[in-house]
Amino acid sequence: MPIATLKLYHSPSSPNSRRVRAFLDEKNLPIPLVAIDLAAKEQFSQAYRAINPRSVVPTLVIDDGTAIGEVPAIWRFIEESYPEPPLLGSNPKEKALITMWERRMELEGFAAVMEAVRNAVPGLKGRALAGPHAYEQIPALAERSRQRVQDFYVDLNARLSAVPFVAGAFSAADITAAVTVDFATKAIDMPIPVALTALRRWHEKVSARPGMAA
Amino acid sequence: MPIATLKLYHSPSSPNSRRVRAFLDEKNLPIPLVAIDLAAKEQFSQAYRAINPRSVVPTLVIDDGTAIGEVPAIWRFIEESYPEPPLLGSNPKEKALITMWERRMELEGFAAVMEAVRNAVPGLKGRALAGPHAYEQIPALAERSRQRVQDFYVDLNARLSAVPFVAGAFSAADITAAVTVDFATKAIDMPIPVALTALRRWHEKVSARPGMAA
Numbered sequence: 124m125p126i127a128t129l130k131l132y133h134s135p136s137s138p139n140s141r142r143v144r145a146f147l148d149e150k151n152l153p154i155p156l157v158a159i160d161l162a163a164k165e166q167f168s169q170a171y172r173a174i175n176p177r178s179v180v181p182t183l184v185i186d187d188g189t190a191i192g193e194v195p196a197i198w199r200f201i202e203e204s205y206p207e208p209p210l211l212g213s214n215p216k217e218k219a220l221i222t223m224w225e226r227r228m229e230l231e232g233f234a235a236v237m238e239a240v241r242n243a244v245p246g247l248k249g250r251a252l253a254g255p256h257a258y259e260q261i262p263a264l265a266e267r268s269r270q271r272v273q274d275f276y277v278d279l280n281a282r283l284s285a286v287p288f289v290a291g292a293f294s295a296a297d298i299t300a301a302v303t304v305d306f307a308t309k310a311i312d313m314p315i316p317v318a319l320t321a322l323r324r325w326h327e328k329v330s331a332r333p334g335m336a337a
Numbered sequence: 338m339p340i341a342t343l344k345l346y347h348s349p350s351s352p353n354s355r356r357v358r359a360f361l362d363e364k365n366l367p368i369p370l371v372a373i374d375l376a377a378k379e380q381f382s383q384a385y386r387a388i389n390p391r392s393v394v395p396t397l398v399i400d401d402g403t404a405i406g407e408v409p410a411i412w413r414f415i416e417e418s419y420p421e422p423p424l425l426g427s428n429p430k431e432k433a434l435i436t437m438w439e440r441r442m443e444l445e446g447f448a449a450v451m452e453a454v455r456n457a458v459p460g461l462k463g464r465a466l467a468g469p470h471a472y473e474q475i476p477a478l479a480e481r482s483r484q485r486v487q488d489f490y491v492d493l494n495a496r497l498s499a500v501p502f503v504a505g506a507f508s509a510a511d512i513t514a515a516v517t518v519d520f521a522t523k524a525i526d527m528p529i530p531v532a533l534t535a536l537r538r539w540h541e542k543v544s545a546r547p548g549m550a551a
Contacts, residue, residue: 177441189430196437203429216403219414223407227391231468251481254445256488261477267465274470 128186129154131197132174134161138233138306140181141337142194145298148334150205154183177254195225198295210295217290224289225296232275232303239268240310272313275303280319288325301329342400343368345411346388348375352447352520354395355551356408359512362548364419368397391468409439412509424509431504438503439510446489446517453482453525486527489517494533502539515543 131147131154133140147154159165159180166178174190175182183197184190191197202211212218241251242265251260279300282289289296304326308314315323329335345361345368347354361368373379373394380392388404389396397411398404405411416425426432455465456479465472493514496503503510518540522528529536543549 183433185430187430189434191433191437193437193440195440196433199436200429200433203432215414215417216399216401216405218417219405219410220403222413223405223410226407226409252485255492256485258481258484261475261481263475264478267472267475270472271466271470278469 126152126154130157130184131155131181132157132159132171132184133181134159137161137180138237138302139179139194141302142298143181143183143197144337145302145332145334146198146201146210146295148337149210149298149332150201150208152201152205179253210293210298212290212294221290221294221296225294225299228279228289228296228299228303231271231278233299233306235268235271235275236303236307236311236313239265239272242268243311269311269313272307272311273316276315276319276322280322283325284321288329293329297325297329298334301326301335305330340366340368344371344398345369345395346371346373346385346398347395348373351375351394352451352516353393353408355516356512357395357397357411358551359516359546359548360412360415360424360509362551363424363512363546364415364422366415366419393467424507424512426504426508435504435508435510439508439513442493442503442510442513442517445485446493447513447520449482449485449489450517450521450525450527453479453486456482457525483525483527486521486525487530490527490529490533490536494536497539498535502543507543511539511543512548515540515549519544 131143133144133156135158144156159171161180165171166175166180172178174184175192177192179192181194181197182190182192183200185200191200198211202209206213209217210221212221237253241247241253242260242262248260249257251258279289288294289300304315304322315326317323345357347358347370349372358370373385375394379385380389380394386392388398389406391406393406395408395411396404396406397414399414405414412425416423423431424435426435451467455461455467456474456476462474463471465474493503502508503514518529518536529540531537
């Protein structure tokens with residue numbers, strides 16, 4: 124499939140969009156990007172809702188007009204269409220282990236940061252969860268989420284003291300984990316604690332990859 | 338890989354274990370099961386923690402001793418090793434769309450029911466999230482989660498008014514959605530509202546598949 128027939132709707136500031144941009148860059152796939160202006164609430168416009176009824180970025184639109192939402196789903200399409208270099212594994216065991224580790228990075232790390240942000244930021248009152256429905260913020264949840272991010276850092280530091288990358292070799296799991304660290308640093312002022320040296324070393328190494336600037 | 342070399346650690350009462358058992362049954366793969374006694378807190382035993390450090394079920398252990406946790410990761414291993422019949426899609430577009438829909442069923446449905454349970458049940462005080470860490474329950478979160486389950490039902494009913502199965506044809510997305518309905522019915526007394534006829538018809542149809550009794 125020629126990459127010019129694909130289109131990625133994204134936002135430059137959205138960490139979920141960054142997960143996809145970094146993935147594309149690792150594969151050297153300059154897919155055309157269309158920016159959605161989240162500050163202007165463009166994700167709730169009728170035009171964008173026709174593409175993604177959940178009003179979230181990113182969305183990949185493919186040659187026949189099909190819209191694919193959700194980061195792991197977009198990744199899957201890209202990996203199946205452009206297998207090299209593999210970022211989701213190249214045999215059943217690797218594919219399963221990368222799915223497992225990437226998911227843990229997302230549920231224990233990324234989702235905890237997102238929850239801390241959405242339940243605390245004044246501009247997201249009544250919008251505590253992404254998607255089409257309105258839910259009120261819960262301040263106690265924002266606090267619990269910060270504790271989760273701390274636990275995530277400690278657990279990941281232990282993992283990275285034993286292996287060079289989250290799932291062993293570099294993979295999509297490292298993209299999610301590195302985006303999580305930068306998101307936590309910027310959005311909730313929780314950088315990696317100085318004492319967690321294995322995590323800090325890994326973060327430096329992954330941050331040096333060109334894709335992490337995408 | 339001969340199925341006798343695989344082993345699934347599960348719990349008969351765990352809805353996440355049920356997602357894997359149903360998947361195996363659809364593929365007609367009688368993989369040996371090992372039950373973990375959650376009531377006796379066997380998931381926190383040293384023996385089980387050596388298999389799954391997050392102390393959750395299910396876990397698939399494969400021929401070389403590698404332990405795979407997380408339902409989508411276990412599914413991925415099984416699908417790659419035993420492709421027929423495909424439950425995760427058979428071309429890049431199907432694979433991506435099933436990943437997308439299954440994930441929405443999990444995050445908007447399954448996870449909301451789980452959150453409602455874990456933040457409310459007296460026996461789970463201090464255990465509001467699965468995994469190795471202790472987090473206190475948040476009653477307001479349990480309430481918000483119930484609202485999310487209601488919204489999930491309405492959204493899924495609209496989807497199933499347009500298509501026969503969640504992702505179009507029967508797939509793993511239907512397994513997660515059907516397990517979610519039964520989990521909500523049993524654990525938080527939220528059966529499908531009578532007015533949501535498309536959802537009810539779909540649930541009857543999926544429940545009749547032998548795998549849903551597995």
